[in-house]
Every structure is written in structure tokens, then in C-alpha cells.
Amino acid sequence: MKGLPLLSACLALSACATAKTSTGDAKGEVDAPASVKLYAMDCGRVQASDYGSMADDGSMNGVGGEGINPCYLIRHPKGDLLWDTGFSEAIADMPGGLRPQGAPMRFEMPRKLTVQLAELGLAPADIDYLSFSHMHFDHAGNANLFASAKWIVDADEYASAFSETAHRRGEVTHYSALEHVKPVLMEGDAPYDVFGDGSVSIHQAPGHTPGHTVLLLKTAKSGAVLLTGDLWPLGASRERSLVPIYNSDREQTLESMRRVEALAKDSGARVIQQHVLAHFTALPAFPAPLE
Numbered sequence: 001m002k003g004l005p006l007l008s009a010c011l012a013l014s015a016c017a018t019a020k021t022s023t024g025d026a027k028g029e030v031d032a033p034a035s036v037k038l039y040a041m042d043c044g045r046v047q048a049s050d051y052g053s054m055a056d057d058g059s060m061n062g063v064g065g066e067g068i069n070p071c072y073l074i075r076h077p078k079g080d081l082l083w084d085t086g087f088s089e090a091i092a093d094m095p096g097g098l099r100p101q102g103a104p105m106r107f108e109m110p111r112k113l114t115v116q117l118a119e120l121g122l123a124p125a126d127i128d129y130l131s132f133s134h135m136h137f138d139h140a141g142n143a144n145l146f147a148s149a150k151w152i153v154d155a156d157e158y159a160s161a162f163s164e165t166a167h168r169r170g171e172v173t174h175y176s177a178l179e180h181v182k183p184v185l186m187e188g189d190a191p192y193d194v195f196g197d198g199s200v201s202i203h204q205a206p207g208h209t210p211g212h213t214v215l216l217l218k219t220a221k222s223g224a225v226l227l228t229g230d231l232w233p234l235g236a237s238r239e240r241s242l243v244p245i246y247n248s249d250r251e252q253t254l255e256s257m258r259r260v261e262a263l264a265k266d267s268g269a270r271v272i273q274q275h276v277l278a279h280f281t282a283l284p285a286f287p288a289p290l291e
């Protein structure tokens with residue numbers, strides 16, 4: 001699979017709720033939060049025999065496990081937002097999945113993202129907004145299918161994603177269609193209010209990558225939910241503040257952990273560690289939404 005050189009980086013799978021927010025609502029209206037629905041889709045599985053790279057203190061050396069690689073669809077009266085796109089659908093067509101050379105893990109994709117979206121009557125071109133926790137291949141694997149959506153991305157992540165180094169390593173391949181779209185760049189520290197009503201906001205949490213982000217949504221019946229990308233890739237990551245060896249900045253990672261913990265506390269949010277299987281299976285089984 002093209003783009004796998006990035007495996008050396010993401011190999012093991014791997015706050016600020018201030019009043020001031022930038023807004024994606026063209027009219028600038030601020031309504032009461034509208035009802036939003038969260039659909040959790042299975043966009044891949046990881047079978048790992050050694051999660052050693054997930055902790056730079058060595059505490060995960062030789063420890064294996066199973067991880068989930070989800071995609072999230074957020075449906076709002078003003079549009080549909082896709083948060084992370086999982087592994088490339090090409091993996092779904094590989095018998096037995098993909099075992100990257102030299103990596104202590106195997107990737108599987110039981111169901112294609114496009115097949116799951118079709119269950120809701122959606123084609124890729126129907127997706128209005130696109131955002132990723134970060135641009136590693138396991139999160140942006142199908143990015144090229146969604147180039148018609150409005151892409152919301154942290155400015156530092158954007159610069160890193162299309163840097164000379166990223167090009168040289170072939171990392172750009174799985175999101176190359178986004179290189180020539182005009183993104184909505186998140187600059188500064190303010191969270192980005194996607195629909196302009198405070199119901200869905202994207203917050204900077206750098207350190208795993210230069211512009212890693214997390215997403216906070218507020219549902220009518222189930223309260224607030226925080227989708228935390230790869231801030232804490234394993235269950236133990238949050239308990240012990242584990243920092244993967246391949247993160248872009250250790251101190252920034254620890255500061256982001258503190259800020260996101262504060263955001264979770266202030267919002268009363270349920271924290272979803274995206275690769276933690278138990279967090280995924282605790283959500284309504286697709287196609288049922290959390291609402």
C-alpha cells in the first residue's frame with residue numbers, strides 16, 4: 001500500500017472552551033444548539049503483538065492488543081461532518097488484511113466506509129464538512145474521496161501534511177486530492193465552531209502531530225462527547241499520560257493532555273479514546289446514532 005512509509009511514524013496505532021470562537025456559520029448567527037447525531041463507523045481493526053512504540057517510557061514493550069480505527073459522521077441540521085476517514089478502503093480488499101513489513105501488527109478493514117455511508121443514503125460527495133484529528137494514514141486513509149467537502153484543518157497540521165518531508169516520504173499519497181482545495185485553516189488558539197451554534201467545535205491539541213485536534217459535540221439526550229483522536233491511543237495512555245515515541249513534541253503532548261482534561265471537565269463530556277475498542281463498542285452500533 002502506498003503511503004506506508006508513514007508507518008514508521010504512526011506505527012503502533014498507534015482547552016479552552018472560551019466564549020470566543022471562530023465560526024463556520026456564514027451568517028454568523030448564534031442559535032441555541034441544534035440537535036446533532038453521532039454515528040460511529042468501524043473503519044478498521046488493528047491486531048498488535050507489541051505496542052512498545054506507544055509509550056516512550058518503555059512500559060508498553062511486548063504488550064499487544066486489539067484496537068479499533070473508527071470514522072465518525074456527525075449529522076447536524078446545517079450539514080454532515082465526517083471526522084476521520086479510517087484506513088484506506090484498499091485494505092478491505094486484501095485477504096487477511098495488511099501486515100506492514102517489519103511492523104508488529106496487522107490491519108484489517110471489515111467494512112468499507114463508503115458502504116457504511118451508503119446505508120444512510122450518503123455518497124462521498126454528499127459530505128459537507130471534513131476534518132481529521134490528524135493526517136496520519138490511519139485517520140486520513142480515505143481523504144481523497146472527500147475533496148468536495150469543506151475541509152477544516154489546523155494551520156500547523158496543514159503545513160506539516162504538505163511539507164517537503166511529507167512529500168519525500170510519500171505520506172501525501174492518501175490525501176493528495178486535498179492539496180489543491182481551499183481549506184478552512186484554524187489559526188491561533190480559538191476553537192472552531194463548525195455550525196456556529198456551539199454544538200460542534202474543534203479544539204487544538206498538538207503534540208502527536210504539529211496540529212492534532214480533538215472534537216467536542218453536544219447532543220440533546222446524551223450530553224457532551226469528546227472525540228480525542230490519538231491524544232491517548234491506548235486505554236493506559238490516559239491513565240499514565242503515556243507519550244508515543246513518534247509524537248512530534250513531547251511537552252506539547254503533555255500540555256494538550258492537561259487542556260483536554262480541563263475541557264472534558266468543564267463540558268462534562270464523555271471522553272472517547274478513538275482507538276480504544278471498549279469506547280467504540282459502548283456507542284450505539286451503526287447505523288444507530290448517539291443523539
Ligand SMILES: [Zn+2]
Pocket residue numbers: 010013014136138139230275
Ligand atoms: Zn491513529
